[in-house]
Amino acid sequence: MTRILLIVSFLFPMMLFAQEDMRPSGAKKASGMFELGVRNTFSTFGATENLGVGFGGQFRIRVSNRINTEWFADFINEDIDGLATRNDYHIGWSVMIYPFKDKAKLVPYVLAGHCFDYTKVRTIYTIYASYPLQTVSRLSSATQVGIGTHINLSEIVDISLSSQYMIHLGSDVHAETHEHNGVKEVHIAKEGHSGFSLEGHLLFTLSVNFKIAQLW
Amino acid sequence: MVKKALVIVLVFCGMNLFSQTSDLVVKEGLLRFQGTIGMGKSTDRNENNIFLHGNLEYFIHSFLTTRGDTYFFLKNEENSLDVNHQLFAGIAYHFSKKSNFVPYIGVQPGLAATRYDGTSKTEVTPLVSVIGGFNYFAAKWFHLFIDARFVSGEHLSNLPPYPINEIRLSFGLGFNIATKKNK
Numbered sequence: 001m002t003r004i005l006l007i008v009s010f011l012f013p014m015m016l017f018a019q020e021d022m023r024p025s026g027a028k029k030a031s032g033m034f035e036l037g038v039r040n041t042f043s044t045f046g047a048t049e050n051l052g053v054g055f056g057g058q059f060r061i062r063v064s065n066r067i068n069t070e071w072f073a074d075f076i077n078e079d080i081d082g083l084a085t086r087n088d089y090h091i092g093w094s095v096m097i098y099p100f101k102d103k104a105k106l107v108p109y110v111l112a113g114h115c116f117d118y119t120k121v122r123t124i125y126t127i128y129a130s131y132p133l134q135t136v137s138r139l140s141s142a143t144q145v146g147i148g149t150h151i152n153l154s155e156i157v158d159i160s161l162s163s164q165y166m167i168h169l170g171s172d173v174h175a176e177t178h179e180h181n182g183v184k185e186v187h188i189a190k191e192g193h194s195g196f197s198l199e200g201h202l203l204f205t206l207s208v209n210f211k212i213a214q215l216w
Numbered sequence: 217m218v219k220k221a222l223v224i225v226l227v228f229c230g231m232n233l234f235s236q237t238s239d240l241v242v243k244e245g246l247l248r249f250q251g252t253i254g255m256g257k258s259t260d261r262n263e264n265n266i267f268l269h270g271n272l273e274y275f276i277h278s279f280l281t282t283r284g285d286t287y288f289f290l291k292n293e294e295n296s297l298d299v300n301h302q303l304f305a306g307i308a309y310h311f312s313k314k315s316n317f318v319p320y321i322g323v324q325p326g327l328a329a330t331r332y333d334g335t336s337k338t339e340v341t342p343l344v345s346v347i348g349g350f351n352y353f354a355a356k357w358f359h360l361f362i363d364a365r366f367v368s369g370e371h372l373s374n375l376p377p378y379p380i381n382e383i384r385l386s387f388g389l390g391f392n393i394a395t396k397k398n399k
Contacts, residue, residue, distance in 0.1 A: 040327055055326065055343065056325075077370065078372075124374045125374055126376065152281055157276060183312075206325075208307050210282060
């Protein structure tokens, strides 16, 4: 936890880097732009159909007028019907392609990329829980595709909204809840030990980004 | 607490009438910071929270800022959590361009370190927050402010989930420094 707080605290110096002398001007070319930002990510429509809420950060390096890259890390928490909790740690990258004009108030884009993740699901103490408490985790890789838009508040600040579907390749941590004699129960299992399985979820991301520097 | 807050807000709203001035403090490059006490009211329980609240805000433009906030939780008897420290980073949009009375709104994703009272494991909790309020830049070096925030998050551990949704209010005296010379 201390490490995560440390990483977050590193995002704060972006205020100091926002000085005009270092800041890219809108008149310059788009390629080579370096951006830094923070984000909230919401994970929906996973296997448990609960809402996960996450915090993370990203940086972007723009390759050309039409192509940008985003490198991100997220930590997502999800409550599974009050019976278990799920933690997802995502680290990955996306390529963003601007099919329309790239200098406007609203700049839509499509994105696709890869992600590596660590997932941990654990049961919690309830009067009906089986003991000892169960914890299941897995490492997996994923690929994602989606759409989004930048809302440019100024030449150097934008808010971005995106929606992407992420599909994980690897052993699946499957959590299932059901009622048994009027009591809700959760079953957690790691599936796909001997092979591969697919598990997907829809992610919505709201991010705030600052253009920090022109790299080239 | 809500009534008191409304009275304070109404009193400060009156400043808008006499705060017109040609000597505008808010300009690109202004850095403002403050340290104060924050009061929070849980939206899920009859529970109040107390924080030491600090923030640092930089005016990228006269209307747009990047801003970081920290809340150091001070536990009281009615709290179920004994650790609930929070950290936020984001932006705020400031409305006034012709006055030193400057209302704003903003959005700040955040993280909390949370722990149930009586347990030993501290968890990391992602937070979503929106902010609103105003600054009254009364002088070149200081300002008065009222800052309201809605925070949404859920402490998850090996005990039942614990929502930490909250409406929060801070006010007081802040300081500001112009980091750029007037053009």
